[in-house]
Amino acid sequence: MGVTEDLADALARDAIAAAERLGDDEVISEVSEALGASSTTTQEAFMTSVRVRLAEQRARRLLEERLRQGPSA
Template identity: 55%
Template sequence: MGVVDDLGDDLARQTLEAMEEIGDDRFYYEVAKVVGASSPTLQEAFLTSMRIRLAAARGQKFVEETLRIKRGAGKAPVAPPDTTAH
């Protein structure tokens, strides 16, 4: 990664921790506004890292929930529909 990507990813990790601590899952939008006022390039790197990390967390939660329910003989969660298929 380049310096911009590294800085954006570091800020994304810190922001995710802050979001958990303050209980605000939209806090990263505020951080993005602050960053974007000075550097749109860093803002985009930050938002890209946030989207990737949030998506990975949702995917991990889905896998864990599916396994937990499957092991308990419950009904597995349903994945959202694929909106990219035409």
């Protein structure tokens, strides 16, 4: 990745962790707005990283649940 994507991805990881710790998903939106005020390119990269990471988390939870359920009959 380029520097923009690398920085945006690192910030996305931190924002997701902060949102989970605080129990407030609005943190992600606030960070996105702050980025958008100075760099829409970075904001877009940040939001892409957030969406990808959250989708991956949901998919992993689904996979873990299916594995807990065991084989289908």
